Amino acid sequence: xxxxxxxxxxxxxxxxxxxxxxxxxxxxxxxxxxxxxxxxxxxxxxxxxxxxxxxxxxxxxxxxxxxxxxxxxxxxxxxxxxxxxxxxxxxxxxxxxxxxxxxxxxxxxxxxxxxxxxxxxxxxxxxxxxxxxxxxxxxxxxxxxxxxxxxxxxxxxxxxxxxxxxxxxxxxxxxxxxxxxxxxxxxxxxxxxxxxx
Amino acid sequence: xxxxxxxxxxxxxxxxxxxxxxxxxxxxxxxxxxxxxxxxxxxxxxxxxxxxxxxxxxxxxxxxxxxxxxxxxxxxxxxxxxxxxxxxxxxxxxxxxxxxxxxxxxxxxxxxxxxxxxxxxxxxxxxxxxxxxxxxxxxxxxxxxxxxxxxxxxxxxxxxxxxxxxxxxxxxxxxxxxxxxxxxxxxxxxxxxxxxxxxxxxxxxxxxxxxxxxxxxxxxxxxxxxxxxxxxxxxxxxxxxxxxxxxxxxxxxxxxxxxxxxxxxxxxxxxxxxxxxxxxxxxxxxxxxxxxxxxxxxxxxxxxxxxxxxxxxxxxxxxxxxxxxxxxxxxxxxxxxxxxxxxxxxxxxxxxxxxxxxxxxxxxxxxxxxxxx
Numbered sequence: 001x002x003x004x005x006x007x008x009x010x011x012x013x014x015x016x017x018x019x020x021x022x023x024x025x026x027x028x029x030x031x032x033x034x035x036x037x038x039x040x041x042x043x044x045x046x047x048x049x050x051x052x053x054x055x056x057x058x059x060x061x062x063x064x065x066x067x068x069x070x071x072x073x074x075x076x077x078x079x080x081x082x083x084x085x086x087x088x089x090x091x092x093x094x095x096x097x098x099x100x101x102x103x104x105x106x107x108x109x110x111x112x113x114x115x116x117x118x119x120x121x122x123x124x125x126x127x128x129x130x131x132x133x134x135x136x137x138x139x140x141x142x143x144x145x146x147x148x149x150x151x152x153x154x155x156x157x158x159x160x161x162x163x164x165x166x167x168x169x170x171x172x173x174x175x176x177x178x179x180x181x182x183x184x185x186x187x188x189x190x191x192x193x194x195x196x197x
Numbered sequence: 198x199x200x201x202x203x204x205x206x207x208x209x210x211x212x213x214x215x216x217x218x219x220x221x222x223x224x225x226x227x228x229x230x231x232x233x234x235x236x237x238x239x240x241x242x243x244x245x246x247x248x249x250x251x252x253x254x255x256x257x258x259x260x261x262x263x264x265x266x267x268x269x270x271x272x273x274x275x276x277x278x279x280x281x282x283x284x285x286x287x288x289x290x291x292x293x294x295x296x297x298x299x300x301x302x303x304x305x306x307x308x309x310x311x312x313x314x315x316x317x318x319x320x321x322x323x324x325x326x327x328x329x330x331x332x333x334x335x336x337x338x339x340x341x342x343x344x345x346x347x348x349x350x351x352x353x354x355x356x357x358x359x360x361x362x363x364x365x366x367x368x369x370x371x372x373x374x375x376x377x378x379x380x381x382x383x384x385x386x387x388x389x390x391x392x393x394x395x396x397x398x399x400x401x402x403x404x405x406x407x408x409x410x411x412x413x414x415x416x417x418x419x420x421x422x423x424x425x426x427x428x429x430x431x432x433x434x435x436x437x438x439x440x441x442x443x444x445x446x447x448x449x450x451x452x453x454x455x456x457x458x459x460x461x462x463x464x465x466x467x468x469x470x471x472x473x474x475x476x477x478x479x480x481x482x483x484x485x486x487x488x489x490x491x492x493x494x495x496x497x498x499x500x501x502x503x504x505x506x507x508x509x510x511x512x513x514x515x516x517x518x519x520x521x522x523x524x525x526x527x528x529x530x531x532x533x534x535x536x537x538x539x540x541x542x543x544x545x546x547x548x549x550x551x552x553x554x555x556x557x558x559x560x561x562x563x564x565x566x567x568x569x570x
Contacts, residue, residue: 057535
C-alpha cells in the first residue's frame with residue numbers, strides 16, 4: 001500500500017520524472033520518498049535532523065541522512081540529483097537564501113513548497129490584530145519553528161535576487177489549483193526553480 | 198541470551214597475509230546465536246573492536262558473570278534479534294581469546310609465537326572471517342556489522358567481498374585513523390614495549406606479563422574513549438578520602454577508575470595482541486589501498502546497503518569522520534542512511550544503552566529481516 005501524503009506532496013510527485021534521483025530536504029518521516037519510490041521508481045535520499053523522523057525513515061526503508069540543513073549540503077556533490085525537494089521547510093530555515101542556492105548547486109532542479117502567508121485568511125487574522133494560526137500555520141507566534149514566513153511575491157523576489165528562475169508555479173487552496181489571485185486565494189504554493197542560465 | 202558455548206574452527210589451508218607472510222594453519226574461536234534458516238540467508242556477522250572478542254552475548258555456564266560485550270544489542274527481542282537472525286561472533290586472527298595469535302604455540306618452534314607472530318590487517322581478518330563463513334555454509338551475510346574497529350571490518354567486507362553481504366552497519370567508525378589517533382596508539386604501544394617484563398615480545402618464556410605497560414595502554418585508551426563531559430559527570434573531582442592527601446596514592450575517583458580498568462585489562466589481554474590490533478587500526482586505509490587516495494573511488498567496489506551511525510560526543514572517531522564515509526557512499530549512489538546519535542559518553546557510546554541508537558539499529562535490521570525471510 002502506498003503511504004498517504006499531503007496535497008502539496010501529491011502535487012510535487014506529479015513533477016517528478018520516473019526513474020530520476022531525488023533529494024528530499026527536511027523529509028520528515030519519509031512518506032513522500034516512500035511514495036515516490038513506489039509510484040515513480042525514484043532513487044532517493046532524505047535529509048532530516050529529528051531523531052524520531054530519522055528512525056521512522058529507516059523503519060520504512062527510506063534512505064535518510066541526518067544532518068542539520070542550516071549547515072548546508074557540503075556532503076552532496078554538484079548536480080548529483082535530478083530533483084531537490086524542500087517541502088514545507090523553507091519557512092523554518094535561518095539561511096533561506098543560501099539553502100536555495102545549495103539546492104540549485106546539488107540538483108538540476110529545485111522544488112519548493114511553503115505555506116502562503118499572503119493567503120486571505122492569514123491577512124484577515126493579522127487585520128484582526130493577531131498572528132495567524134491555522135491548519136497550515138498551527139503554531140502560536142511565541143512557540144513556532146516558522147521563523148521566515150513569506151508570500152508568493154516575497155518568494156519570487158528572493159528567487160530573482162539569488163539568480164534562480166521560476167520554471168513553474170502551482171498554488172493550491174484546500175488541495176485545489178488556484179489560478180485567479182493566487183497570492184490572496186492560495187494557502188500553499190509549490191515552485192519549480194532552476195539556476196538561471 | 199542465556200548460556201552460550203564458544204567453538205573453535207580449524208583451518209588447514211595456508212592463509213597469505215598482507216604483510217607478505219602466511220600462516221600454514223590457524224584456528225578461529227567463534228560463537229553463534231539464533232538459528233540459521235533453511236535458505237541460509239539470515240546470518241549476521243558481528244566484528245569486534247580493539248579489545249573485544251567472539252563473546253558478544255550471553256554468559257558461560259562455568260562463568261555466569263562473563264556477559265558478552267554487546268549483550269544489550271544482541272539477543273532475543275533485542276535490536277539484533279536472535280529470534281530472527283543467526284548471529285556470529287568471531288575472535289580475530291592475532292587475538293588472545295581462542296583464535297590463533299601471538300600467545301598460541303608456533304608449530305615450527307613449539308613455543309608461543311610472541312614477537313614472531315606476523316602483523317595482520319583488517320583485510321586479513323576479513324579473509325579469515327570469510328573462511329569461517331564458508332566453514333559454516335554461509336555464502337552471503339544478511340549483514341556484517343560492528344563498532345569502531347569492528348565497523349572498519351564491516352566496511353572492508355563490502356570492499357573485499359562485495360557480493361557476500363547485503364548490508365553493512367558501520368557504527369562509530371572512521372575511514373582511516375587520524376594522525377592524532379595513530380599518536381595515541383603509539384603511546385599505548387610504547388608503554389607496552391618499554392615495560393621491562395615485555396622481553397621483546399617473548400615474555401611467555403619468562404612466565405611474566407608486561408602488566409605495567411598494558412595497564413598504561415588501557416588507561417590512556419579509556420581516557421580517549423570517554424568524552425570530557427562524561428568523565429566529569431561520572432567522576433568529577435571527587436576524592437576517595439574527601440581531602441588532599443599530598444600523596445601519589447589513588448586520590449581522585451578518576452584515578453581509581455583508570456587503575457581498576459587497567460588492572461582488569463592486564464589480566465585478560467595479551468600484550469602482543471594489543472600491539473598487533475593497534476597496528477591493524479593504524480594501517481586501515483581503503484582509500485589509499487584501492488582508491489588511489491580517494492575514498493569515493495575505493496567505495497565504488499561496494500555493493501551493499503549501508504547504515505552509518507556516529508555519536509555526537511565521540512572525539513576519537515568523530516561524526517565528521519563518519520560523514521566522510523557517507524559522502525563517499527553518496528558519491529557512489531549506494532543506499533545509505535546516516536544517523537548522528539546525541540549521546541554524551543564519547544566513543545564508548547556504541548556499547549551503551551541509548552533509545553535512539555537501539556531503535557535505529559532495530560528499525561534497520563527489521564527491514565533486513567523482512568528481506569531475508
